[in-house]
Amino acid sequence: MSAALRADVVVVGGGAAGLAAAVALARSRRDVLVVDAGQPRNAPADAAHNVLGREGTPPLELLARGRAEARSYGARVVDGLVTGAGGTVDDFALEVDGGALHVRARRVVLATGLVDELPELPGVREAWGRSVLHCPFCHGWEVRGKRIAVLARDAGALHQVLLFRRLSDDVTLFLHEAPEPDEEQWEQLAALGVRVVTPRVERLVVEGAQVRAVRLEGGRTFPVDAVVVAPRFVARTALYEALGGEATPTPAGARIEADERGATAVPGVRVAGNAAEPTAMVAAAAASGVLVGAAVHGELAAADLARAVRERRAPFSAAAEARVSALVLGDRRHGL
Numbered sequence: 001m002s003a004a005l006r007a008d009v010v011v012v013g014g015g016a017a018g019l020a021a022a023v024a025l026a027r028s029r030r031d032v033l034v035v036d037a038g039q040p041r042n043a044p045a046d047a048a049h050n051v052l053g054r055e056g057t058p059p060l061e062l063l064a065r066g067r068a069e070a071r072s073y074g075a076r077v078v079d080g081l082v083t084g085a086g087g088t089v090d091d092f093a094l095e096v097d098g099g100a101l102h103v104r105a106r107r108v109v110l111a112t113g114l115v116d117e118l119p120e121l122p123g124v125r126e127a128w129g130r131s132v133l134h135c136p137f138c139h140g141w142e143v144r145g146k147r148i149a150v151l152a153r154d155a156g157a158l159h160q161v162l163l164f165r166r167l168s169d170d171v172t173l174f175l176h177e178a179p180e181p182d183e184e185q186w187e188q189l190a191a192l193g194v195r196v197v198t199p200r201v202e203r204l205v206v207e208g209a210q211v212r213a214v215r216l217e218g219g220r221t222f223p224v225d226a227v228v229v230a231p232r233f234v235a236r237t238a239l240y241e242a243l244g245g246e247a248t249p250t251p252a253g254a255r256i257e258a259d260e261r262g263a264t265a266v267p268g269v270r271v272a273g274n275a276a277e278p279t280a281m282v283a284a285a286a287a288s289g290v291l292v293g294a295a296v297h298g299e300l301a302a303a304d305l306a307r308a309v310r311e312r313r314a315p316f317s318a319a320a321e322a323r324v325s326a327l328v329l330g331d332r333r334h335g336l
């Protein structure tokens with residue numbers, strides 16, 4: 001049997017962005033419902049770093065706190081996957097878990113994050129977020145001074161080399177599928193003291209979630225402690241498209257185009273966090289959620305005001321209408 005819920009605002013996704021939006025909305029006494037599939041991007045990592053005041057907190061613990069904070073102000077948070085969306089501003093209809101739950105709402109906040117599309121190489125997925133990394137700010141400190149391999153996808157790998165080289169003297173660039181560096185880049189790599197390995201990589205050698213080595217095609221093996229990869233950042237855009245929007249391709253994937261307060265091209269639909277800005281870390285995703293929550297509340301407050309004014313005028317207009325009809329009828333009765 002399916003259930004139905006109604007809310008002022010439905011927030012799809014309960015990561016840092018969605019929960020921050022929910023807190024901002026609920027603290028303004030908006031009726032807000034968060035539907036969350038419970039798979040934040042950073043779930044594989046031991047800890048979230050660069051989160052001021054909560055440095056090093058495990059990602060799921062951080063979100064459990066966020067859920068409790070949102071609920072403490074009256075937000076409802078339900079576990080589930082939003083599988084369908086439709087409707088228009090003031091009357092959106094969302095379907096959860098294939099129809100187990102139906103939700104109606106005046107506004108929609110999409111905080112559905114993104115998918116990290118990893119290089120298809122044995123060993124990468126097993127160690128992802130633990131010793132296969134992408135972000136120097138998230139995990140760089142933890143691998144400082146260690147043997148770091150950068151697995152290139154394209155010329156962007158040079159930027160990763162530069163940032164990780166600050167953290168360790170032992171950085172090796174594996175060109176794998178990337179084009180050869182040009183003359184200037186070779187000089188830069190030499191100046192940084194970075195080794196460059198040109199043959200294609202066959203696999204990462206891992207033990208559990210710990211990478212031990214990079215093995216090249218042909219069998220040559222380089223012992224390492226961490227591997228840096230460059231995933232494609234592909235925002236989850238299916239619901240946005242179902243609501244009439246269009247995904248925006250980026251050089252590294254896709255995103256949902258929005259202004260700084262999350263307004264999209266679809267009226268009544270805002271977007272927060274990584275779905276709009278793939279480079280936003282936890283604190284930035286939460287900040288965008290707060291801004292979006294505040295903007296949605298402002299929009300609803302303006303709509304509520306317009307309705308209140310209409311309703312205030314309505315009794316007078318109704319009476320005036322009645323007087324006019326009476327006059328017309330009276331005139332007709334008098335044959336005029």
Ligand SMILES: Cc1cc2nc3c(=O)[nH]c(=O)nc-3n(C[C@H](O)[C@H](O)[C@H](O)COP(=O)(O)OP(=O)(O)OC[C@H]3O[C@@H](n4cnc5c(N)ncnc54)[C@H](O)[C@@H]3O)c2cc1C
Pocket residue numbers: 012013014015016017018035036037038039040041042043044045047048049050051080081082083111112113114116128129130135137138139236239272273274275280281282283285
């Ligand atoms: C391995 C790794 C480690 C990281 N470490 C750090 C770090 O140390 N510090 C840092 O600041 N940043 C870190 N980040 C970045 C961080 O993960 C993001 O900044 C953050 O998760 C973005 O928050 P978000 O709310 O936009 O998306 P997410 O956290 O990904 O949350 C999106 C939520 O929406 C849910 N969802 C998606 N689709 C639906 C749907 N249709 N219906 C219902 N729910 C849905 C998902 O299940 C998920 O729970 C790391 C990223 C990775 C990949």
